[in-house]
Amino acid sequence: MATRESEPGREIEPPPQRVAVLDAGAQYGMDIVQLSKRLGFYAERLPFETPLEKLRGYGAVILSGGPESVYDINAPMCDPRLLQAGQDRPPVLGICYGAQLINYALGGTVESLNDREDGFTDILTKPDSSVFSDLPENQLVMMSHGDSITELAPGFQVTAYSSSNIVAAIENEAERLYGLQFHPEVSTPKGPEIMRNFIHIIAGLEADYEYSYEEIIGDAIAEVQEKVSSRDVLAFISGGVDSTCLAALLERSLYSEQLHLVHIDNGFMREGESQAVVNYLAAAGVHVKLFDASEMFLQGSTIIDGIQTPSISEVIDPEIKRKIIGDVFIDVQDRAAAQLNLGPDFMLAMGTLHTDLIESGSKHASNRAGVIKSHHNDTEAVRRLREQGRVVEPWRYLQKDQVREVGRRLGLPPEITERQPFPGPGLAIRVICAEKPVCAGDPEKIVAQLAEFDNDEIKTALLGIQTVGVQGDHRTYGNLAALSGEANWPELLQLARLIPRAVRGINRVVYIFGEPVEGYIDSITSTRLDNDAIEEIRYVDARVNSILKSHGLDRSISQVPVVSFPINFGKEGHRSIGIRTIMTDTFKTGDIALPGVDFPEEVLLEIVDRVKRIPGIARVAYDLTSKPPGTTEWE
Secondary structure: OOOOOOOOOOOOOOOOOEEEEEEOOOOOHHHHHHHHHHOOOEEEEEEOOOOHHHHOOOOEEEEOOOOOOOOOOOOOOOOHHHOOOOOOOOOEEEEOHHHHHHHHHOOOEEEEEEEEEEEEEEEEEOOOOHHHOOOOOEEEEEEEEEEEEEEOOOOOEEEEEEOOOOEEEEEEHHHOEEEEOOOOOOOOOOHHHHHHHHHHHHOOOOOOOOOOHHHHHHHHHHHHHHHHOOOOEEEEOOOOHHHHHHHHHHHHHOOHHHEEEEEEEOOOOOOOHHHHHHHHHHHOOOOOEEEEOHHHHHOOOOEEOOEEOOOHHHOOOHHHHHHHHHHHHHHHHHHHHHHOOOOOOOEEEOOOOHHHHHHOOOOOOOOOOOOOOOOOOOOHHHHHHHHOOOEEOOOOOOOHHHHHHHHHHOOOOHHHHOOOOOOOOHHHHHEOOEOOOOOOOOHHHHHHHHHOOOOOOEEEEEEEEEEEEEEOOEEEEEEEEEEEEOOOHHHHHHHHHHHHHHOOOEEEEEEEOOOOOOEEEOOEOOEOOOHHHHHHHHHHHHHHHHHHHHOOHHHHOOEOOEEEEOEOOOOOOOEEEEEOOEEOOOOOOEEOOOEOOOEOHHHHHHHHHHHHOOOOEEEEEEEOOOEOOEOOOOO
């Protein structure tokens, strides 16, 4: 039996004991499926409205999270009979939105409170609950929600509260209905045990499924050969693990004369990156042609909703930047195809991950997912090619950790499989552009709310720029809160977790090195994506990564985006630099690398000292935000 993830509604022959995951548009819906399988229980995604008759053959049902509120008029609803008493049905577990829906549909209340919960949160559980059987009463879990359960439906009891005294878990054991406000499927340390308790202890399923990477690879080869047949294939290889593993797979699947591997220098690469990529890929046996398209990208524009955009060097909006870059990749594809004398029906192969699709709100991931950020491999131009059947994406149901394991089994060296990810748009999305300060709300009100977190050692400030976040399966575009003063990292981290929950309009918190800053910092340097801005961030990025590599941290820390942002702190013409560290496996969620715990604080201080001496740099900031509420990149 194949192990590839199935599209909702796809008919397959699973083993007798199955878990149905009903998809309400969750960012983490596929994680539920994959965790179930890794625990030994076969699972598949189905449409949220799947009728009860089709679910009676399953041993357990899980209702996923989603971006809607259960009280919205168009909110997704499962078959009501799935929740009613006396029905012949398997036990049901609701996660986040799913938990709220169970409670709301059966007579409880769900409301949007002043405080939201995003990121890592402590909960206190009741040990007599089967869901938490043999687990510690105190647990750290991953939260991402704005709505909360405020009154219980009849017959339910609370089995866990968060440290904010918000309901974290409910159950009606008599009806075999359970709800978790947090996400056991991602980043929750005891999440696998919680899932096993539901599937095995409560639902009574036996772990009889073997998760096989050999079958994943075999299915991917078969898919490529079936879709491509005898046509030419063009693949853009960035040098990252996703595209390099794709190249290795294509070389196993196709005749050499069919396959054309190209590395595009889009002008937004790191210092010396493109030639280095070509060289180390060649050393690994993957031979690509270098195509310089930097001028095309720097002058690129596109059409959105029938309107021609300005060139990317004039654009401020991060979504427009991403869409321009994605569509210019398609233009470059056509030029590369012409130079390579490919036929008119050639196929485009891409290393697209499920993460890319779900964050882009693609229907190929879910019909209900919200857009967090448009990935360059899921623009309208790419979607049109998919509709024409001209795109092959064998990783579209996989995530970063799975593709890395596929790469190992394809024989790629650790230098490739463990390489830090670098986004397709490159440094273009690491330059925050602005022409004036912006605020997601009333600056005076937000500053007053932030001041409640001040103490003798640490001060708060509001910075007049916005960055992208992900909260409750929604994209948010909120302001930066800044902490400064004493660098007590555990205390700073705790404040960074509390502030986005309490202050609406804040989705990211940074620590500013140097003299303390307070109030609303709205002095900016007008910034566009021009050569000067790109060269500046390229130079800074190279210095930062050189120091990390010299200390062996380029592998132990999952990713280190270096960001230019236009707050000048009163130094006219200057910009500031943000250092963002991420510790994660899947890149769907993650936490920061905490100085003094996850890596030596001296290394960070060395980086700060080096960067602040670069001409034109006003201040250096360290991003303290987990994902959620912040995305990995700032835009």
